[in-house]
Amino acid sequence: MTNAPVEAPEQTELMDPGNGPGGSFADAIRAMEIDTRMLGMIGALLIIWIGFQFWSGGGSWSEGTFLSARNLWNLSVQTAAVGIMATGMVLVIVTRNIDLSVGSMLAVLGMAMAMLQAEILPDYLGFDSPWIWIISLAAGIIMGAVLGAFQGAIIAYVGVPSFIVTLGGLLVWRGAAWMMASGRTIAPMDATFQLLGGGARGTIGYTWSWIVGILACAGIVFLLINGRRQRIRFGFKLRPRWADYTIGGVSIVVVLGAIAYLNSYLLPPRLAEQRGGGDIPFGLANPVLIAIGVVLVMTFVATRLRFGRYVYAIGGNPEAAELAGIKTRATIIKTFALMGILVGIGAAVQVARLNAAVSGLGQLTELYVIAAAVIGGTSLTGGVGTIPGAMLGALVMQSLQSGMALVGVETAAQDIAVGVVLVLAVALDTVYRRRASA
Amino acid sequence: MTTQTTTPLVELRDIRVAFGGVHAVDGVTVNLFPGEVVAVVGGNGAGKTTLIKTLSGAHKADSGKIFVNGELAHIETPRDAKEYNIETIYQTLALAENIDAPANMFLGRELRTNWGTLDDRAMENASRTVMGRLNPRFENFKVPVQSLSGGQRQSVAIARAVHFNAKILIMDEPTAALGPAETEQVNDLIQQLKAEGIGIFLISHDIHDVFDLADRISVMAQGKLVGTVNKDEVTKDEVLAMIIMGKMPGEATQDELEHFHD
Ligand SMILES: Nc1ncnc2c1ncn2[C@@H]1O[C@H](COP(=O)(O)OP(=O)(O)OP(=O)(O)O)[C@@H](O)[C@H]1O
Ligand SMILES: [Mg+2]
Numbered sequence: 070m071t072n073a074p075v076e077a078p079e080q081t082e083l084m085d086p087g088n089g090p091g092g093s094f095a096d097a098i099r100a101m102e103i104d105t106r107m108l109g110m111i112g113a114l115l116i117i118w119i120g121f122q123f124w125s126g127g128g129s130w131s132e133g134t135f136l137s138a139r140n141l142w143n144l145s146v147q148t149a150a151v152g153i154m155a156t157g158m159v160l161v162i163v164t165r166n167i168d169l170s171v172g173s174m175l176a177v178l179g180m181a182m183a184m185l186q187a188e189i190l191p192d193y194l195g196f197d198s199p200w201i202w203i204i205s206l207a208a209g210i211i212m213g214a215v216l217g218a219f220q221g222a223i224i225a226y227v228g229v230p231s232f233i234v235t236l237g238g239l240l241v242w243r244g245a246a247w248m249m250a251s252g253r254t255i256a257p258m259d260a261t262f263q264l265l266g267g268g269a270r271g272t273i274g275y276t277w278s279w280i281v282g283i284l285a286c287a288g289i290v291f292l293l294i295n296g297r298r299q300r301i302r303f304g305f306k307l308r309p310r311w312a313d314y315t316i317g318g319v320s321i322v323v324v325l326g327a328i329a330y331l332n333s334y335l336l337p338p339r340l341a342e343q344r345g346g347g348d349i350p351f352g353l354a355n356p357v358l359i360a361i362g363v364v365l366v367m368t369f370v371a372t373r374l375r376f377g378r379y380v381y382a383i384g385g386n387p388e389a390a391e392l393a394g395i396k397t398r399a400t401i402i403k404t405f406a407l408m409g410i411l412v413g414i415g416a417a418v419q420v421a422r423l424n425a426a427v428s429g430l431g432q433l434t435e436l437y438v439i440a441a442a443v444i445g446g447t448s449l450t451g452g453v454g455t456i457p458g459a460m461l462g463a464l465v466m467q468s469l470q471s472g473m474a475l476v477g478v479e480t481a482a483q484d485i486a487v488g489v490v491l492v493l494a495v496a497l498d499t500v501y502r503r504r505a506s507a
Numbered sequence: 508m509t510t511q512t513t514t515p516l517v518e519l520r521d522i523r524v525a526f527g528g529v530h531a532v533d534g535v536t537v538n539l540f541p542g543e544v545v546a547v548v549g550g551n552g553a554g555k556t557t558l559i560k561t562l563s564g565a566h567k568a569d570s571g572k573i574f575v576n577g578e579l580a581h582i583e584t585p586r587d588a589k590e591y592n593i594e595t596i597y598q599t600l601a602l603a604e605n606i607d608a609p610a611n612m613f614l615g616r617e618l619r620t621n622w623g624t625l626d627d628r629a630m631e632n633a634s635r636t637v638m639g640r641l642n643p644r645f646e647n648f649k650v651p652v653q654s655l656s657g658g659q660r661q662s663v664a665i666a667r668a669v670h671f672n673a674k675i676l677i678m679d680e681p682t683a684a685l686g687p688a689e690t691e692q693v694n695d696l697i698q699q700l701k702a703e704g705i706g707i708f709l710i711s712h713d714i715h716d717v718f719d720l721a722d723r724i725s726v727m728a729q730g731k732l733v734g735t736v737n738k739d740e741v742t743k744d745e746v747l748a749m750i751i752m753g754k755m756p757g758e759a760t761q762d763e764l765e766h767f768h769d
Contacts, residue, residue: 299628300628302628303628303629303631303632305628305631369624372625373624373625374623374624374625375617375619375625378606378610378614378617378625381603381605381606382603382605382606382610382614383603384603384605385603385604385605385606385651386601386602386603386604386605388599388601389600389601389602389603389611389614390603390614390615391565391585392563392565392585392595392597392601393585393601393614393615393616394584394585394586394589394615394616395614395615452603452604452605453605
């Protein structure tokens with residue numbers, strides 16, 4: 070057998086390196102191997118952004134404030150926590166499960182981390198110890214893994230449906246968070262810990278933002294070159310060169326543009342004064358950096374590791390996964406533990422940003438996290454969903470909310486709008502899929 | 508062939524499985540020699556699938572023993588079975604619909620890079636090699652298997668068994684969902700694998716296929732083994748009599764046998 074995959078006529082056509090896209094837009098998209106759902110979501114996001122830019126300016130583009138560097142910077146920070154947790158929810162839902170407990174678990178973990186650093190650790194380590202934030206953060210994350218694994222074990226080994234187990238979790242953890250501090254607010258947080266939440270100090274500044282941007286571009290170029298080399302090595306169908314250039318070019322422009330734009334958001338004069346005056350840009354906020362890191366790691370876990378493959382296989386056909394010799398129960402437990410870890414990270418960001426923990430922390434967050442995953446293309450029937458999609462879903466939802474807040478839509482109406490968009494997104498997706506499979 | 512005196516490749520001895528009060532498999536003993544095809548036949552619900560599931564590790568027997576190459580084998584999970592080079596093609600195609608053919612072929616036994624990550628390209632490469640042997644026209648390596656035809660899915664399931672060097676192959680109605688051309692293809696493949704010395708348990712409802720492919724035929728009815736016969740020594744009518752009336756060749760009257768003619 071030879072692996073000359075260039076036999077099919079359609080492939081020889083695509084192999085031709087010199088030619089431009091030719092044909093229709095749809096052909097071009099197909100040649101670039103871009104997921105059309107992803108493209109649709111980016112389109113929806115652009116429409117929302119442009120719409121709010123006009124709305125916030127009273128119909129005038131130039132007077133709009135939605136697309137101001139300041140607002141987009143805030144949007145990036147607000148999206149981070151939900152986005153971080155949504156990447157875990159994708160895997161949970163892909164295995165045909167659900168986790169309703171993330172909001173309450175966020176409260177417990179946030180409360181635990183806050184109490185550790187504000188009330189417990191200083192007694193042993195003193196107030197200025199650099200260990201305080203590290204131990205608090207690690208404890209929160211480990212506790213998240215343990216609570217998640219515990220719920221996962223009941224689901225996998227006892228066979229109680231995840232809906233019920235995590236519904237119980239929603240109540241139990243919420244109550245526990247209240248009891249831990251008898252309803253008190255725990256504040257303030259350790260000075261270093263606070264940096265996890267963003268804010269004027271919690272950013273990486275001008276130079277590092279550019280370094281991150283340039284590293285990202287290098288990564289994009291590396292992935293494209295490596296992908297091409299691998300395809301050549303195994304003699305697989307090549308993506309035409311113009312497609313690689315287009316994808317690479319557009320991605321790099323978007324990344325560098327975003328960095329440049331965020332870097333144009335300057336500290337208010339009073340704060341800048343304290344740091345020697347002049348124009349001091351915020352740069353990327355720490356929570357955004359964390360979210361980017363989480364997306365990269367989770368994408369790697371979902372697509373490059375055996376664990377990720379098993380998660381999808383279980384979602385596609387649990388029986389087949391079992392018969393293939395996959396340890397399905399252990400995989401489910403790991404999935405929920407991973408969700409718990411991400412809730413721990415999300416809780417740290419949230420508590421650091423508020424500089425306090427209250428027992429009402431994270432109320433309704435489970436619903437936003439699930440909505441982000443679902444808007445991002447995760448199917449509740451299992452087996453389907455992507456990590457970047459979930460992050461984009463979180464961004465779409467947060468854009469809607471913060472846009473409405475910006476133009477002064479009252480909270481009740483905001484909820485209505487988000488609810489409608491959720492159903493609409495899934496309805497569109499369902500219709501699209503039905504068409505695609507027909 | 509039938510008159511071997513060597514140890515069988517595999518022997519299922521006195522296997523029993525009950526679901527609640529239903530004795531799905533009730534003290535069945537069958538064996539299989541290298542390069543031999545043993546057909547397991549019987550009506551719906553006779554217990555064929557349940558019997559072979561005890562060998563593939565999908566279901567634990569309540570009692571009974573399994574011997575592989577004459578040695579007692581401990582098979583409790585599908586993993587265990589694979590350790591003994593027992594591969595199974597299930598009646599209900601056991602494929603994860605949402606992932607592609609190479610991912611399904613290597614499910615549970617993925618190839619990995621030195622970094623411990625999935626080596627998808629190597630898996631695709633290996634899939635192309637096996638598939639080139641089994642179904643050269645197969646080109647859909649990059650799409651989820653849900654968009655494949657029944658025959659193409661079947662070739663994925665068979666390719667999995669072939670790639671992992673099955674010594675004992677279990678095929679539970681491998682051609683039930685296939686058209687005539689694909690059935691022919693699978694039957695050719697069975698001949699080819701048999702020639703390579705693989706032992707095959709073939710479950711089938713198609714008496715013609717059974718006579719074309721099998722060396723011996725084990726007949727089950729209501730969980731019990733009616734008997735095992737050499738294909739060369741019986742007629743189709745006699746096998747039908749075993750399946751339907753539970754009567755061994757010679758026990759059924761000529762009248763009863765006449766009854767089966769179209
Ligand atoms: N998981 C199960 N739970 C309860 N009963 C079962 C289960 N699996 C099989 N049975 C019962 O065991 C008996 C044998 O079933 P089995 O699937 O082995 O039959 P079969 O010979 O493969 O039939 P077919 O030709 O229809 O595939 C049937 O009565 C069936 O109802
Ligand atoms: Mg059966």
